[in-house]
Amino acid sequence: MIRTQSSEATPRILKSPRPGCENCAIRERAVCAYCGPAELTQLDKIKSYRHYDKGAEIVAEGERSPFVASIVTGVVSLSKTLPDGRRQMVGLQFPSDFVGGAFRSEAAYDATAASEVTLCQFDRAAFDTIMAQMQSIKTRLLEITLDDLDAAREWLTLLGQKNAREKVCTFLLMIARRSGRPEQDGMIAELPITRSEIGEYLGLTIETVSRQLSKLKAARLIDFQTTRRFVIPDIAALAAEAGDTEDHSVL
Amino acid sequence: MIRTQSSEATPRILKSPRPGCENCAIRERAVCAYCGPAELTQLDKIKSYRHYDKGAEIVAEGERSPFVASIVTGVVSLSKTLPDGRRQMVGLQFPSDFVGGAFRSEAAYDATAASEVTLCQFDRAAFDTIMAQMQSIKTRLLEITLDDLDAAREWLTLLGQKNAREKVCTFLLMIARRSGRPEQDGMIAELPITRSEIGEYLGLTIETVSRQLSKLKAARLIDFQTTRRFVIPDIAALAAEAGDTEDHSVL
DNA sequence: CGGGGGCTTGATGAGACTCAAGAGCGGTGG
DNA sequence: CCACCGCTCTTGAGTCTCATCAAGCCCCCG
Numbered sequence: 001m002i003r004t005q006s007s008e009a010t011p012r013i014l015k016s017p018r019p020g021c022e023n024c025a026i027r028e029r030a031v032c033a034y035c036g037p038a039e040l041t042q043l044d045k046i047k048s049y050r051h052y053d054k055g056a057e058i059v060a061e062g063e064r065s066p067f068v069a070s071i072v073t074g075v076v077s078l079s080k081t082l083p084d085g086r087r088q089m090v091g092l093q094f095p096s097d098f099v100g101g102a103f104r105s106e107a108a109y110d111a112t113a114a115s116e117v118t119l120c121q122f123d124r125a126a127f128d129t130i131m132a133q134m135q136s137i138k139t140r141l142l143e144i145t146l147d148d149l150d151a152a153r154e155w156l157t158l159l160g161q162k163n164a165r166e167k168v169c170t171f172l173l174m175i176a177r178r179s180g181r182p183e184q185d186g187m188i189a190e191l192p193i194t195r196s197e198i199g200e201y202l203g204l205t206i207e208t209v210s211r212q213l214s215k216l217k218a219a220r221l222i223d224f225q226t227t228r229r230f231v232i233p234d235i236a237a238l239a240a241e242a243g244d245t246e247d248h249s250v251l
Numbered sequence: 252m253i254r255t256q257s258s259e260a261t262p263r264i265l266k267s268p269r270p271g272c273e274n275c276a277i278r279e280r281a282v283c284a285y286c287g288p289a290e291l292t293q294l295d296k297i298k299s300y301r302h303y304d305k306g307a308e309i310v311a312e313g314e315r316s317p318f319v320a321s322i323v324t325g326v327v328s329l330s331k332t333l334p335d336g337r338r339q340m341v342g343l344q345f346p347s348d349f350v351g352g353a354f355r356s357e358a359a360y361d362a363t364a365a366s367e368v369t370l371c372q373f374d375r376a377a378f379d380t381i382m383a384q385m386q387s388i389k390t391r392l393l394e395i396t397l398d399d400l401d402a403a404r405e406w407l408t409l410l411g412q413k414n415a416r417e418k419v420c421t422f423l424l425m426i427a428r429r430s431g432r433p434e435q436d437g438m439i440a441e442l443p444i445t446r447s448e449i450g451e452y453l454g455l456t457i458e459t460v461s462r463q464l465s466k467l468k469a470a471r472l473i474d475f476q477t478t479r480r481f482v483i484p485d486i487a488a489l490a491a492e493a494g495d496t497e498d499h500s501v502l
Numbered sequence: 503c504g505g506g507g508g509c510t511t512g513a514t515g516a517g518a519c520t521c522a523a524g525a526g527c528g529g530t531g532g
Numbered sequence: 533c534c535a536c537c538g539c540t541c542t543t544g545a546g547t548c549t550c551a552t553c554a555a556g557c558c559c560c561c562g
Contacts, residue, residue, distance in 0.1 A: 080408045083497040088411040090404040108401050138389055145396045150359050152403035153341035157331045159410035160339040160454030164518065195541060203411030208518060210542055227527085227541070246334040415550065446509060456551055461510055478509070478558090 019049065026096035030070040030120075031144060034136035042134075046126040052113040058099070059107045067121045068100030074117030075192040079200060080109045089201040090155075091148070092193070094178055098144050100124070114193050159203045166243035167202040168212040172222060173242055176232055186233040188225075216241075270300065277347035281321040281371075282395060285387035293385075297377040303364040309350070310358045318372045319351030325368030326443040330451060331360045340452040341406075342399070343444070345429055349395050351375070365444050410454045417494035418453040419463040423473060424493055427483055437484040439476075467492075 021027065021040040032043055049072070052058055059065040061081060071093055078091035078099070090109055093099055099111055099119070131137045158170055172189075180189030191198070195213075196206045204212075216222045221238050223231045232238050239245055272278065272291040283294055300323070303309055310316040312332060322344055329342035329350070341360055344350055350362055350370070382388045409421055423440075431440030442449070446464075447457045455463075467473045472489050474482045483489050490496055 078404075080404065082408065082412060082494055084494070086412040086494075088408040090407045104397065104401075109404065132386075135386070135389075138386075138393060142389060142393045142396065145393065145400060146355065149396060149400045149403060150355075152400060152407060153329075153331065153360065155407055156341045156403060156410060157333065157339040159407060161333060161337040194539095205519060206541080207520085207543085210540095211518095214542070243333055243335070243337075445507095457509080458511085458552085459550060462550095465510070 020044075024072070024120075026070060026072055026120075029096040031098050031137060031140050032070070034140050035134070036136070039134055039136060042130060043122070046122050046130070048121050050119045050121050052117040052119070054113055054115050054117075056113045056117075058111040058113060058117070058119070061107055061110045063107050064105060065100060065107045065124070067124050068098070068127050069119040069121040071095050071097050071099065072118040072120050075114040076117055077112050077114045077193065077197065077201075078109045079112070087200050088203065089197065090152070092201065098141065114197065162243050164202075164204055164208050164212050165215070165241060167204060168198075168209060168216065169221075169238055169242040170244065171198060171202055172216075172230070172232065173235070173238060176235070180232075183231065186231050187235055188229070188231050191228045191230065271295075275323070275371075277321060277323055277371075280347040282349050282388060282391050283321070285391050286385070287387070290385055290387060293381060294373070294388075297373050297381070299372050301370045301372050303368040303370070305364055305366050305368075307364045307368075309362040309364060309368070309370070312358055312361045314358050315356060316351060316358045316375070318375050319349070319378050320370040320372040322346050322348050322350065323369040323371050326365040327368055328363050328365045328444065328448065328452075329360045330363070338451050339454065340448065341403070343452065349392065365448065413494050415453075415455055415459050415463050416466070416492060418455060419449075419460060419467065420472075420489055420493040421495065422449060422453055423467075423481070423483065424486070424490060427486070431483075434482070437482050438486055439480070439482050442479045442481065 021032065021044055024030075027033070032040065035043060050069075052074075058076065061079075073095055076093040076097070076099055077089050078093065079087050079089045081087050092114070100107075105124075131141070158167055162170065175191060176187045176189045179192070180187045182188075193201070195209050198204075199206045199209045202209065213222070213224075216238075217224060220233070221241060223233065225231065272283065272295055275281070278284070283291065286294060301320075303325075309327065312330075324346055327344040327348070327350055328340050329344065330338050330340045332338045343365070351358075356375075382392070409418055413421065426442060427438045427440045430443070431438045433439075444452070446460050449455075450457045450460045453460065464473070464475075467489075468475060471484070472492060474484065476482065
């Protein structure tokens with residue numbers, strides 16, 4: 001099996017002061033969103049913050065994963081690998097997203113830290129026990145899973161029907177929507193992953209991704225400040241190239 | 252917007268005797284799998300059996316869908332349509348699968364009866380109310396949704412990485428696994444959908460699907476008794492062509 | 503027997519992959 | 533400070549897979 005070498009997973013348990021749930025940045029949207037104070041106290045007992053270096057493997061496909069986690073900071077990629085080494089990224093997870101696939105003792109895909117990552121981890125068995133008692137967690141986890149399912153099915157449409165240009169435009173828009181910020185001349189955002197990883201996400205080769213980015217730049221639909229930082233001067237114009245919207249004309 | 256014409260949805264409420272939950276064929280695996288007798292009685296009050304003709308639209312993308320349902324018999328396809336008419340099937344649902352996306356008031360995709368279909372439908376609002384009280388339903392729905400998510404991500408790998416031959420082999424194996432039966436000379440199964448729909452599912456054109464099927468037949472990896480009924484003489488041989496397994500050699 | 507839908511098969515071409523080379527860029531050490 | 537290295541990224545040339553366009557076949561049904 002061909003597999004790219006990645007640095008050994010080196011999670012570091014963060015020393016005290018352990019951040020309290022009250023001030024947690026992802027409190028509103030994470031799996032604990034519906035928990036009351038008493039429930040947070042319970043959760044607090046089984047949680048631990050872990051840090052992963054960029055490129056570190058969080059769990060490997062097929063591996064028994066002893067924990068589940070919420071992403072506090074950073075970006076986590078989920079990928080599946082075919083026996084001959086072909087890889088497909090099946091998810092890109094941002095802060096407040098949940099990783100670990102509750103109810104699954106064996107990971108169905110690799111989870112890798114695409115950047116520096118901080119997780120709020122829970123022991124799997126303890127989490128399951130708590131979830132059996134707490135409606136609020138199960139309810140939120142169901143919502144999150146349904147969102148993930150919708151996102152995955154959206155991506156099926158991208159992989160099955162869109163051409164290279166549409167794929168790249170859709171990807172750029174997704175990044176801008178999730179982590180971009182408005183500037184005087186449009187939207188500015190940072191690519192959280194390499195060209196090669198974008199290819200794995202879009203079902204394209206690195207060369208095709210690179211070529212499409214160059215073409216979009218030439219067409220002034222995007223501009224690059226660095227290889228990672230880009231500007232979208234006109235969101236609507238880029239969206240028109242993504243294949244999701246009806247109107248191309250300016251009637 | 253290009254959209255294939257489909258016969259109007261003509262659900263028929265089945266007359267009494269309404270099948271009781273005790274003898275239900277999908278009792279073990281449906282969303283009600285964990286319900287006790289008392290809970291079934293409650294569910295029974297809000298359920299209704301509906302029949303859909305082959306080709307009938309169950310819900311349309313973007314439409315407000317007033318119900319959720321378990322599939323009792325038949326096959327339901329879920330598809331998304333891009334504005335220019337390109338379609339991607341994002342799920343193929345079999346008996347005991349759940350359709351309707353609880354918590355979603357607006358359908359994210361078309362659901363179409365690929366064959367004659369019988370649904371066990373629940374009014375959405377009433378179902379949500381019951382779920383809020385019954386752990387058992389929510390627990391099972393979470394499991395089902397996680398299974399759907401895993402299946403969708405598996406399909407991402409197919410769409411993003413596999414070539415036409417591998418896609419078709421994977422599809423045939425999936426059908427055989429879900430609804431095939433063993434025979435003296437291998438596995439026999441029925442394609443629940445047309446070549447054109449297979450194309451929509453696999454991100455291929457109907458011509459490519461047809462050509463690949465012909466090639467597989469020529470290679471004696473499958474045989475067709477009718478255009479829909481096929482035999483797999485050697486499952487392992489077909490699986491070796493699907494790209495999911497390491498060993499191709501006969502060392 | 504004629505019609506239509508689903509399916510098959512062939513010819514052709516476009517889009518994406520593969521292979522290959524080189525440019526950009528950040529880090530490291532002499 | 534600069535030279536060198538490694539990695540990512542870009543660009544070019546050639547190839548191949550699959551989509552497109554176009555007939556024609558099969559089979560069921562009236």
